[in-house]
Amino acid sequence: MSSDDRAGNDVAAQEVAALRELMTAHHLVPSVPARYAATPQDTERLLARILVAAEAEEIGAVPVPLPVRRRPRAWQLGAAAAAAVAIVVGYQAAVVPQATAGAPVALTYSAGDPAAVASGRAPSARSALTDLASTARAQPAQDRPGSVQYVASAGWYLEVDGAEVSVTALFPTITQLWIAPDGSARQTQRRGAPLDVDGHLSTTAIESAAGLLSTDELPAASLDATLTDRLPRDPAALQTELLQQAAGLPCAQDDSWRAMCLVGSVLSVLEQHAAPDDLTAAMWTVLADEPGVRYLGSTTDRAGRPGVAVAIPPATGDPDATVRVLIVSPSTGELLGTENVTLRSEALRIDTPTVTEFTTMTTSSWVRAVGQTR
Amino acid sequence: MHPELRHFVLRRGGPEIVDDVVAEAFVVVWRRWDDAPADPSRRRGWVYGIVKHKLAHALRDRDRHLRVASRVVATAVIELSDPGDDLASIEEARRVLDLLPRAERDAVELAVLAGLTTLEVAEALQCSATAVTSRLTKARGRLRRLLAAEGRSDHVIG
Numbered sequence: 001m002s003s004d005d006r007a008g009n010d011v012a013a014q015e016v017a018a019l020r021e022l023m024t025a026h027h028l029v030p031s032v033p034a035r036y037a038a039t040p041q042d043t044e045r046l047l048a049r050i051l052v053a054a055e056a057e058e059i060g061a062v063p064v065p066l067p068v069r070r071r072p073r074a075w076q077l078g079a080a081a082a083a084a085v086a087i088v089v090g091y092q093a094a095v096v097p098q099a100t101a102g103a104p105v106a107l108t109y110s111a112g113d114p115a116a117v118a119s120g121r122a123p124s125a126r127s128a129l130t131d132l133a134s135t136a137r138a139q140p141a142q143d144r145p146g147s148v149q150y151v152a153s154a155g156w157y158l159e160v161d162g163a164e165v166s167v168t169a170l171f172p173t174i175t176q177l178w179i180a181p182d183g184s185a186r187q188t189q190r191r192g193a194p195l196d197v198d199g200h201l202s203t204t205a206i207e208s209a210a211g212l213l214s215t216d217e218l219p220a221a222s223l224d225a226t227l228t229d230r231l232p233r234d235p236a237a238l239q240t241e242l243l244q245q246a247a248g249l250p251c252a253q254d255d256s257w258r259a260m261c262l263v264g265s266v267l268s269v270l271e272q273h274a275a276p277d278d279l280t281a282a283m284w285t286v287l288a289d290e291p292g293v294r295y296l297g298s299t300t301d302r303a304g305r306p307g308v309a310v311a312i313p314p315a316t317g318d319p320d321a322t323v324r325v326l327i328v329s330p331s332t333g334e335l336l337g338t339e340n341v342t343l344r345s346e347a348l349r350i351d352t353p354t355v356t357e358f359t360t361m362t363t364s365s366w367v368r369a370v371g372q373t374r
Numbered sequence: 375m376h377p378e379l380r381h382f383v384l385r386r387g388g389p390e391i392v393d394d395v396v397a398e399a400f401v402v403v404w405r406r407w408d409d410a411p412a413d414p415s416r417r418r419g420w421v422y423g424i425v426k427h428k429l430a431h432a433l434r435d436r437d438r439h440l441r442v443a444s445r446v447v448a449t450a451v452i453e454l455s456d457p458g459d460d461l462a463s464i465e466e467a468r469r470v471l472d473l474l475p476r477a478e479r480d481a482v483e484l485a486v487l488a489g490l491t492t493l494e495v496a497e498a499l500q501c502s503a504t505a506v507t508s509r510l511t512k513a514r515g516r517l518r519r520l521l522a523a524e525g526r527s528d529h530v531i532g
Contacts (some may be wrong), residue, residue, distance in 0.1 A: 011507055012492035012503065012506065012507040012510065013492070015510040015511055016485045016486060016492075016509055016510060017480060018514055019510060019513065019514045019517070020486050021484055021487050022517060022518065022521075023467075023482075023517070026470070026521055027463055027466070027467065028462035028466075028467040028470055028471065029466055029467065029486065029487065030385055030464050032381045032385065032464070033461060034379070035378070036381075036384050036392070036461075037377060037381075038376050038377040038380045043376055046376060046393075046397050046400060080397060290506060323482055348419070366503065
């Protein structure tokens, strides 16, 4: 800092001090009543709104006048959650305490663990995904009692304790999304009942009406209602489409990025649309050919359903070193949910594998009207 | 930053818009995180710049609603605050500061109410530190005259 800068700063500091003195003398700097201080609930609501906005933006609900990160959906939400935490609690990663205190209990897998996926020790998922594709393809045609797609899911999101400016827990959120034939949509998100201490969803959480947080109404043509009917079933053509959806990411950089791009695009379809089984089958076939997709074995998902788990390692350069896990029903081939397991994160002070986000799909169907669930 | 931003918005906008303004500002912060200054000393000012932008929008919307509402409703809104509590003091402070020109008021709000450094204020207002100091100097002189005109000169210091 030059002497001129120092002198300028001194002048400014003196000016501020004089102004403060003047304003204080005239009661122009009154204290804020304690009842208006930020409570943990305020901070929770704030984070929920950020996450809802992130989700809505990802599905095209919010005009985006400024550049946004282009990442596969679930990874982006993970980043959004982490960014929201960092923003709300402060910019210094050092102020974020151990995040694992509130993390969901990790699921167990029969054939390995996320660390093995990251290190390349987990086996290929080719055989498992091929079987799952066959299973999905063999399913009877899905009933379409109406023309509105309805997808519901439950997930855990980070919550910040505003009083202590610390990450304290991950709380469950129920998301419902309806897509009408004209591309209009409604998304609601509400807090669900807490997870059981063993990390499994309460069976009553879906029915809970408590804690409605938001409803976003999207105008016609906001979403592509014909996407799942339009996407090709030929694996090669579908792979091309999925990679195009991830345009902007360095999908060609290496296997990890290619897998990240494909999985991100697959999830953006399956987590938001009522995908026909033949499309789901084609998706698993595409992923079966990816060397970056690894097999974790059988598991039980957070809704208590049997599942087959496959996973992809962190993409090269991912600062949060997060393994993405997909859980698929062995009896129907449908996607049951996803898990993000962060192996280490400087920002979140994670140095042991920690579930930092999960989504459990509860419904994917066609209904008669927006707002209806059957 | 959440608590301090809430206080800032409360002082300048009132309790009814605090949640919306702060939440919308943080959403913008998240979306534009890649644009955030790498220098941590500038980030705080950058965030406040976004908050001020959202606050201005919210106040404009509120003013518009008040204009189309009946005088009775507008009066009722004003009378919601208990004159005996600190909210009334905050509203009175806001009234006085609103008498300052926009550029000077912005500098005063950020430097005095929010406690930002001169460089942070400059970042928030997208101007030079010298311009901030100049605005503060002008604001102080104008504020003294305004207070004197309101018959509060006996309190004037400096």
